[in-house]
Amino acid sequence: MAQQPAIEPMHQFMVHKIVDLPPVHIGGFALDLSITNSVVTMFAGALILILFFVLTARREIVPNRGQALAESLYNIVDRVLVGPIIGRGGKPYVPYIFTLFLVILVLNLMSGVLAIGNVGGLDLTFAVTAQLAVTATLAVLTFFSVFILGFVKHGPKFVGIFAPSGMPKVMLIFMVPIEMLSYFVRPVTLAMRLFGNMLGGHVVMSLFGSFVVALGIVALSGGVATLAVIPSALSFGMIVALTGLELVIAVLQAFVFAALATVYLNEVVNFGHGH
Amino acid sequence: MEPHAAVATVIDFAKSAKLIGAGLAAMGMIGAGVGLGVLFGSYLQAAIRNPAGAASQQTMLFLGMALTETMGLFAFVVSLIILFGS
Numbered sequence: 001m002a003q004q005p006a007i008e009p010m011h012q013f014m015v016h017k018i019v020d021l022p023p024v025h026i027g028g029f030a031l032d033l034s035i036t037n038s039v040v041t042m043f044a045g046a047l048i049l050i051l052f053f054v055l056t057a058r059r060e061i062v063p064n065r066g067q068a069l070a071e072s073l074y075n076i077v078d079r080v081l082v083g084p085i086i087g088r089g090g091k092p093y094v095p096y097i098f099t100l101f102l103v104i105l106v107l108n109l110m111s112g113v114l115a116i117g118n119v120g121g122l123d124l125t126f127a128v129t130a131q132l133a134v135t136a137t138l139a140v141l142t143f144f145s146v147f148i149l150g151f152v153k154h155g156p157k158f159v160g161i162f163a164p165s166g167m168p169k170v171m172l173i174f175m176v177p178i179e180m181l182s183y184f185v186r187p188v189t190l191a192m193r194l195f196g197n198m199l200g201g202h203v204v205m206s207l208f209g210s211f212v213v214a215l216g217i218v219a220l221s222g223g224v225a226t227l228a229v230i231p232s233a234l235s236f237g238m239i240v241a242l243t244g245l246e247l248v249i250a251v252l253q254a255f256v257f258a259a260l261a262t263v264y265l266n267e268v269v270n271f272g273h274g275h
Numbered sequence: 276m277e278p279h280a281a282v283a284t285v286i287d288f289a290k291s292a293k294l295i296g297a298g299l300a301a302m303g304m305i306g307a308g309v310g311l312g313v314l315f316g317s318y319l320q321a322a323i324r325n326p327a328g329a330a331s332q333q334t335m336l337f338l339g340m341a342l343t344e345t346m347g348l349f350a351f352v353v354s355l356i357i358l359f360g361s
Contacts, residue, residue, distance in 0.1 A: 010359050080334060189345060196348030203355070256341035259334070 004214055009206040012118070013130055013199070038134070041126045045106045077101055081259055086266045093265055100142065101258035104129065108198065108250035112243065115205075130198040132191065139190035142261045150268040161267060190260060197253050201246045208242060211235040293357055300354035307347025314339050 019035035056066030063071060077098045082090040107128045117124030128134050150158040162179040163172055215232035218225050318336050322329035 010355075084334070192349060192352065193341065193345040196345070196352045199355070200348060200351050252337060252341060256338060259338050263338075 004217055005210075007207070007210040007214065009203045009210070012123070012202060012206055013127065015131070037123070037126045038128055038131060041110065041128045042107070042134075045103070045110055045128070048110070049102055049106055073102065073105075074098060076255070077258060081262045085259075085262045086269050089269045090262070090265065093262075093269070096145075097258050097262055097265075100138070100261055101254055104138070104194065104257050105251060105254035107134075108254055109247070111198065111202065112246045112250050115243070127198055127202050129194055130202055132195045135194040135198075136187070136191040138194070138257070139187040142190065142257075143187040143264070146261070146264045146268055149265075150271065153268065154271055158268075158271065161271065186260075186264065190257065194253050194257055197249055201242070201249055205239060205242050205246065208235045208239045212239070297354045297358040300350055300357055303350025303353070304347040307343060307350070310343040310346070311340060314343060 015036050015038050017034045017036050018040060021032075021034045023030040023032045025031075052066075052070070056070040058064070058067045060067060078094055082094050082097055086093070111125060111127035111130065114125045150161065162176050162183065164175070164179065167175060212232050212235045215228045215235065219228035219232060314336070318329075318332070321332075
């Protein structure tokens with residue numbers, strides 16, 4: 001009977017260097033700027049986005065498919081997210097939310113759509129957004145940009161964001177720490193949401209793939225064990241269903257990240273007054 | 276009938292504790308499942324009563340779904356950390 005390969009669902013997330021560059025020393029810190037598989041995937045994502053822009057940024061009155069796709073993506077950010085949530089004052093921030101949305105969308109979809117790069121022992125497709133470092137960077141960037149923007153726009157009285165209006169002074173003593181805690185946990189939840197969704201999806205898909213192989217090897221040993229082909233085929237069907245779910249979640253998580261960034265931005269832009 | 280030799284079994288407490296802990300942590304997803312069911316159920320109830328107003332709240336529906344799903348994912352990630360973290 002053939003040797004069963006070990007079931008290691010977490011192996012696909014290992015970051016390994018492709019081009020080893022010497023570390024850069026900046027005032028005591030040593031930055032390791034080597035080209036890893038994660039970096040290559042991010043370059044590929046950036047290239048895809050640039051190509052998409054170059055190919056579809058047109059001004060035809062009657063759009064072709066590429067322009068229609070680009071316009072509907074822009075519509076999602078402009079008319080569905082920023083417009084209803086922030087209002088007129090949100091126009092300057094649409095480029096950032098749009099970029100955020102597209103980056104996460106492309107990186108999420110690459111890990112699902114290009115899964116063919118992982119068959120047969122190849123390790124070409126890497127799930128970038130399943131790395132906590134990447135999602136934490138995006139979350140911290142978004143959160144601190146919004147936080148600092150609050151102080152830039154409204155000055156020191158922006159700390160009023162921690163004291164919800166219309167609250168009796170007595171309750172402020174213990175509401176302000178709670179509000180501060182729930183405010184500063186936002187980058188954590190932003191990072192963990194995207195990370196957990198992508199990690200969970202890929203781990204489960206890898207597990208079901210391992211089931212297909214393991215059950216197939218059991219079925220090859222002949223006799224009654226040939227019946228193991230049935231759960232092997234069922235696991236394969238499960239992978240198909242999971243890939244569909246993964247694609248939905250990829251788009252949805254990009255949307256939700258952008259939506260939450262818009263909501264946090266709204267608290268800053270419309271601070272002190274409603275729409 | 277010959278007596279079989281007594282075999283000393285060594286229990287790897289660390290590994291079994293990890294496995295039990297991971298299983299317990301994954302039970303946190305029960306709450307997320309219940310929450311998602313309640314969320315979509317209320318949306319459907321309201322949508323069937325007022326179909327015209329349903330489309331305007333679709334954005335909030337997906338936002339609420341993702342926020343609720345996050346809590347289940349926290350439980351899942353904690354479970355993975357317990358299982359695979361060194």
